Amino acid sequence: MKIARLWSSINGLIECQICERRCKLKANDVGICKNYANISNVLVHIGYGVVSAVESRPIEIKPFFHYWPNSTSLTFSGYGCNFYCPWCQNHHISFSNLPISSKRVMPGELVDKAVKMRDEGLCASFNEPASIFDYLLDLFQLGKKHNLYGTIVTNGYFTSKAILELIEAGVDGFSIDIKGCPTSRRAIASIDHFKVFRNAKEIIDLGGHVEVVYLVVTDFNDHDGCVDWILGKHIDMLGPDVPLHINRYYPAHVWKTPPTSLTRLLEIKQKAERLGINYVYVGNVDIEGLEDTICPNCRKLLISRRRYRVTYFKLEDKRCPRCGQKIPIKGRYIKEKTYFF
Ligand code: SF4
Missing domain, CATH: 3.20.20.70 (Aldolase class I)
Incomplete structure (x- = not known):
C-alpha cells in the first residue's frame, strides 16, 4: 500500500484526483476502481503491486x-x-x-x-x-x-x-x-x-x-x-x-x-x-x-x-521512399527481433 499523490481534502471528504470520476470518499470508503481508499483521512493506493x-x-x-x-x-x-x-x-x-x-x-x-x-x-x-x-x-x-x-x-x-x-x-x-x-x-x-x-x-x-x-x-x-x-x-x-x-x-x-x-x-x-x-x-x-x-x-x-x-x-528515415512524405512514427523500427514468448 502506498499514499497516493493526487488528492485533496474537501469538506471532510477525500477527493481522488487521478481520474475524472473524482471519487469523494468518506472514512474507509473505496473508490469506483476499488484501488484507492480513504484510510484515516489519507488517500491510499491499496492495490499497489497487486498484479493480475x-x-x-x-x-x-x-x-x-x-x-x-x-x-x-x-x-x-x-x-x-x-x-x-x-x-x-x-x-x-x-x-x-x-x-x-x-x-x-x-x-x-x-x-x-x-x-x-x-x-x-x-x-x-x-x-x-x-x-x-x-x-x-x-x-x-x-x-x-x-x-x-x-x-x-x-x-x-x-x-x-x-x-x-x-x-x-x-x-x-x-x-x-x-x-x-x-x-x-x-x-x-x-x-x-x-x-x-x-x-x-x-x-x-x-x-x-x-x-x-x-x-x-x-x-x-x-x-x-x-x-x-x-x-x-x-x-x-x-x-x-x-x-x-x-x-x-x-x-x-x-x-x-x-x-x-x-x-x-x-x-x-x-x-x-x-x-x-x-x-x-x-x-x-x-x-x-x-x-x-x-x-x-x-x-x-x-x-x-x-x-x-x-x-x-519500407520507410527511409521515417519518410516515404518514393515521394519523401514524412510519416509520423515514434521510436525505432526493430528490424531483427528475437521473441521470448
Ligand atoms: S478512486 Fe479510482 S475511479 Fe475514483 S477518481 Fe480515483 S482513480 Fe478514478
Missing part, C-alpha cells in the same frame, strides 16, 4: 502502429476499472475485487523481467491503468532509467494533473479507447466523452504519442450521429496524422448484440478518410490490407502488418 498478468507482447497488438514498430513490451495489469463497459473482454479482472492475499510485485521486479526478456518497453494494459496510477509512476520512472519506453492502453479518463505526472514519469505512448459520444444509445454511467478528446489533445501538446481506438459496438456507438461526433472530434482536435483504429466488437460479458458488420466498419473507414484522417486501420478482422500504412501523398505501400507483426517495412 505479466507477459511480453508485440506492441502492434495494443494497438500501436506508429510507435516503435515490431518491438515488444512487457505488458502487465492490475485489477479494477473506473468505467463499467458491459462488453468488457477483461471483465474478470476489471470488475472483480482485489484478491485478498496476493503477492505484491514491486516495480523493480517488472523492470528486471522486461530487461531479461529483451523487451524494448513496458505497457500497462488489460485493465484500466488509472486504477493503478501510483504504481505506474514508480514503475515507468524506473523503466526509463533502463531505457525502457512507457506505454499505456487506457480509456483516457485521467485528470489533466494525472496526465502531466504520467508524461513526467516517462510515459510517451497512449493508446486511447474512445468509448462513445453524447448520443450513445445506452451510456456507460456518467461519462463525459469530450474529456477523452480533451486529454488526447493535451497529451499531444505535451509531446506524447497518441493512437485512438474506436471499438464499434453494435447498438451502442455505431449509429451515424455517434460516428460523426467521434470522427469530427478526431479531425478537429487531434488532426489528420493521429492514427485511428476502427475495431470490430464481439459479444462479451453481458452485451450480446451481434459482432460489428464488416460493411459498417468499412463505411466508417471511408468516412474517416473522406474527412482527412490519414492513417485509418480496421482491426479485429484479420483481412489483408486493412492494417497497412499507405503514404497519404503518393499512395505507396509503406508498412504491412498481419496478426500483430510487421511483415513489410
Whole structure:
C-alpha cells in the first residue's frame, strides 16, 4: 500500500484526483476502481503491486502502429476499472475485487523481467491503468532509467494533473479507447466523452504519442450521429496524422448484440478518410490490407502488418521512399527481433 499523490481534502471528504470520476470518499470508503481508499483521512493506493498478468507482447497488438514498430513490451495489469463497459473482454479482472492475499510485485521486479526478456518497453494494459496510477509512476520512472519506453492502453479518463505526472514519469505512448459520444444509445454511467478528446489533445501538446481506438459496438456507438461526433472530434482536435483504429466488437460479458458488420466498419473507414484522417486501420478482422500504412501523398505501400507483426517495412528515415512524405512514427523500427514468448 502506498499514499497516493493526487488528492485533496474537501469538506471532510477525500477527493481522488487521478481520474475524472473524482471519487469523494468518506472514512474507509473505496473508490469506483476499488484501488484507492480513504484510510484515516489519507488517500491510499491499496492495490499497489497487486498484479493480475505479466507477459511480453508485440506492441502492434495494443494497438500501436506508429510507435516503435515490431518491438515488444512487457505488458502487465492490475485489477479494477473506473468505467463499467458491459462488453468488457477483461471483465474478470476489471470488475472483480482485489484478491485478498496476493503477492505484491514491486516495480523493480517488472523492470528486471522486461530487461531479461529483451523487451524494448513496458505497457500497462488489460485493465484500466488509472486504477493503478501510483504504481505506474514508480514503475515507468524506473523503466526509463533502463531505457525502457512507457506505454499505456487506457480509456483516457485521467485528470489533466494525472496526465502531466504520467508524461513526467516517462510515459510517451497512449493508446486511447474512445468509448462513445453524447448520443450513445445506452451510456456507460456518467461519462463525459469530450474529456477523452480533451486529454488526447493535451497529451499531444505535451509531446506524447497518441493512437485512438474506436471499438464499434453494435447498438451502442455505431449509429451515424455517434460516428460523426467521434470522427469530427478526431479531425478537429487531434488532426489528420493521429492514427485511428476502427475495431470490430464481439459479444462479451453481458452485451450480446451481434459482432460489428464488416460493411459498417468499412463505411466508417471511408468516412474517416473522406474527412482527412490519414492513417485509418480496421482491426479485429484479420483481412489483408486493412492494417497497412499507405503514404497519404503518393499512395505507396509503406508498412504491412498481419496478426500483430510487421511483415513489410519500407520507410527511409521515417519518410516515404518514393515521394519523401514524412510519416509520423515514434521510436525505432526493430528490424531483427528475437521473441521470448
Ligand atoms: S482513480 Fe479510482 S478512486 Fe480515483 S477518481 Fe478514478 S475511479 Fe475514483
